[in-house]
Amino acid sequence: xxxxxxxAGHYGSGKTNIAVNYALKLRETHERVLIADLDIVNxxxxxxxxxxxxxxxxxxxxxxxxxxxxxxxxxxxxxxxxITDDTSSMAVVDIGGDDRGAYALGRYxxxxxxxxxxxxxxxxxxxxxLTTTPExxxxxxxxxxAACGIPFTGIVNNSNLGEQTAPEDVLASLPYADQxxxxxxxxxxxxxxxxxxxxxxxxxxxxxxxxTLQKKYx
Amino acid sequence: xxxxxxxxxxxxxxxxxxxxxxxxxFGYPITPQTEIAAYMAKRMPKIGGTFLQAESEVAAINMVIxxxxxxxxxxxxxxxxxxxxxxxxxxxxxxxxxxxxxxxxQRGGPGLGGIQPSQSDYxxxxxxxxxxxxxxxxxxxxxxxEMASLTAKAFDLADKYRMTSMILADGTMGQMMxxxxxxxGEVKPIEKPWAASGTQMAREHNIINSLSLVPEELEKLNxxxxxxxxxxxxxxxxxxxYMMDDADICVVAFGIAARVSKNAVLAAREAGIRAGxxxxxxxxxxxxxxxxxxxAHCKSFISVELNMGQMIExxxxxxxxxxxxxxxxxxxxMIPSPEQVLEKIKEINGGVQ
Numbered sequence: 001x002x003x004x005x006x007x008a009g010h011y012g013s014g015k016t017n018i019a020v021n022y023a024l025k026l027r028e029t030h031e032r033v034l035i036a037d038l039d040i041v042n043x044x045x046x047x048x049x050x051x052x053x054x055x056x057x058x059x060x061x062x063x064x065x066x067x068x069x070x071x072x073x074x075x076x077x078x079x080x081x082x083i084t085d086d087t088s089s090m091a092v093v094d095i096g097g098d099d100r101g102a103y104a105l106g107r108y109x110x111x112x113x114x115x116x117x118x119x120x121x122x123x124x125x126x127x128x129x130l131t132t133t134p135e136x137x138x139x140x141x142x143x144x145x146a147a148c149g150i151p152f153t154g155i156v157n158n159s160n161l162g163e164q165t166a167p168e169d170v171l172a173s174l175p176y177a178d179q180x181x182x183x184x185x186x187x188x189x190x191x192x193x194x195x196x197x198x199x200x201x202x203x204x205x206x207x208x209x210x211x212t213l214q215k216k217y218x
Numbered sequence: 219x220x221x222x223x224x225x226x227x228x229x230x231x232x233x234x235x236x237x238x239x240x241x242x243x244f245g246y247p248i249t250p251q252t253e254i255a256a257y258m259a260k261r262m263p264k265i266g267g268t269f270l271q272a273e274s275e276v277a278a279i280n281m282v283i284x285x286x287x288x289x290x291x292x293x294x295x296x297x298x299x300x301x302x303x304x305x306x307x308x309x310x311x312x313x314x315x316x317x318x319x320x321x322x323x324q325r326g327g328p329g330l331g332g333i334q335p336s337q338s339d340y341x342x343x344x345x346x347x348x349x350x351x352x353x354x355x356x357x358x359x360x361x362x363x364e365m366a367s368l369t370a371k372a373f374d375l376a377d378k379y380r381m382t383s384m385i386l387a388d389g390t391m392g393q394m395m396x397x398x399x400x401x402x403g404e405v406k407p408i409e410k411p412w413a414a415s416g417t418q419m420a421r422e423h424n425i426i427n428s429l430s431l432v433p434e435e436l437e438k439l440n441x442x443x444x445x446x447x448x449x450x451x452x453x454x455x456x457x458x459x460y461m462m463d464d465a466d467i468c469v470v471a472f473g474i475a476a477r478v479s480k481n482a483v484l485a486a487r488e489a490g491i492r493a494g495x496x497x498x499x500x501x502x503x504x505x506x507x508x509x510x511x512x513x514a515h516c517k518s519f520i521s522v523e524l525n526m527g528q529m530i531e532x533x534x535x536x537x538x539x540x541x542x543x544x545x546x547x548x549x550x551x552m553i554p555s556p557e558q559v560l561e562k563i564k565e566i567n568g569g570v571q
């Protein structure tokens with residue numbers, strides 16, 4: 001397992017939910033875990049929404065003080081350097097959507113590459129309108145790599161239709177994720193699904209990662 | 219043919235617009251509707267359309283006037299403060315009788331306000347928006363699916379009546395993600411003999427202008443426009459009724475407030491209170507007839523709004539004040555909870571007994 005895990009992908013692909021769940025999971029086996037919110041694009045649906053849960057679990061959150069303040073300002077705290085400076089912590093990094101969101105990661109790229117103990121995971125959802133085909137999805141993947149200068153090392157299949165997701169929807173997305181993996185030479189690290197779908201999919205999907213959803217609107 | 223995808227409300231508007239033939243988008247970014255522009259920026263170049271980020275909202279709406287004059291389907295989108303900037307253009311478009319789609323994903327105001335959801339532009343939208351006597355057709359979606367379907371409807375109505383259609387949504391509707399079934403958008407070609415689309419040396423020039431210096435003629439234009447509005451009121455009013463058949467208390471709510479209120483009405487029924495809801499889908503024309511009909515059997519109305527009480531005036535007008543109308547609201551970017559609405563229903567129910 002690498003010390004730093006970075007989650008990037010298309011806007012609205014589910015990065016934040018996965019990053020929060022992943023950090024909480026890591027905390028079960030590691031004493032020091034931090035999660036960093038590197039999103040400078042979206043003023044809503046931030047890692048900070050899960051502050052209470054993360055704090056309770058003993059996961060350190062590094063996030064802009066402007067996150068969730070409604071100040072629509074793309075800013076990052078100096079504390080963010082802990083991603084690469086504090087090598088005693090496992091680090092999970094939640095990156096903003098698309099290439100636009102990934103530019104901010106570029107600042108930390110030299111140190112991440114130098115330490116060379118990272119996993120850069122591409123989160124994809126076949127049911128998002130601009131990434132319904134492997135071809136379109138790989139284009140987004142390449143744009144993100146170009147923006148931040150860090151090549152991806154794995155794929156996370158997070159194909160879902162929100163609350164309406166049925167096990168069949170997840171199964172229907174497996175060839176899509178495999179095709180992306182095959183064309184990019186990467187492997188599908190895991191398929192993330194809403195926790196209640198796990199029983200129906202066990203044995204049918206190689207590596208399942210159960211998600212507790214972060215936020216519910218009306 | 220329909221496919222199911224997971225979309226943000228803002229994205230659903232953009233994709234639906236493209237599917238019904240809109241190839242021209244002019245706008246200026248503002249939270250919470252920026253995804254519309256971002257989506258258009260990605261999609262338009264791939265389908266031979268035009269996405270243009272203008273230098274300002276004022277520029278964007280004037281580009282819309284130009285494209286609409288040429289007879290193509292065109293849209294712009296913004297959020298509350300940006301719509302105020304565009305309102306001069308909205309008035310000019312009414313004066314020119316130009317069809318276009320304008321989207322307002324409202325945020326809390328007045329002034330720059332905040333970036334959280336609001337419905338406080340109800341007056342501005344339903345009373346025209348800019349100066350002069352005019353109306354826009356105003357549609358209020360209450361789901362991501364409706365963000366898509368009402369966008370298509372808005373374009374059709376705009377072309378049919380040569381009017382500006384407005385989607386009046388709010389930050390929640392724009393940002394929330396829900397599964398959507400997108401239809402393959404049927405583009406019905408509509409003849410626009412009035413458009414400045416080239417004479418082909420076969421006809422006189424079409425002149426599109428809102429300047430009219432002869433008062434007798436300007437009066438005639440205004441009268442004619444209001445005759446058209448009468449037809450819109452008669453034929454295009456849309457609303458949803460929920461548990462209204464035997465209702466004692468009629469909740470009136472649109473958009474996000476209607477989603478909240480539906481849960482409250484259901485909870486009230488479980489508590490033995492006969493509550494129902496009218497959800498206006500067109501805010502202009504306002505569904506006056508069902509509200510008036512409700513006044514015959516309901517003891518009172520509750521208008522649930524994310525503003526200081528704007529639609530409640532239309533509820534009172536439509537019901538001719540035959541029954542009391544009470545306001546249940548949150549403002550400034552706050553959303554009423556189902557519990558708050560239920561409390562109001564209980565309070566009114568107790569008071570009237």
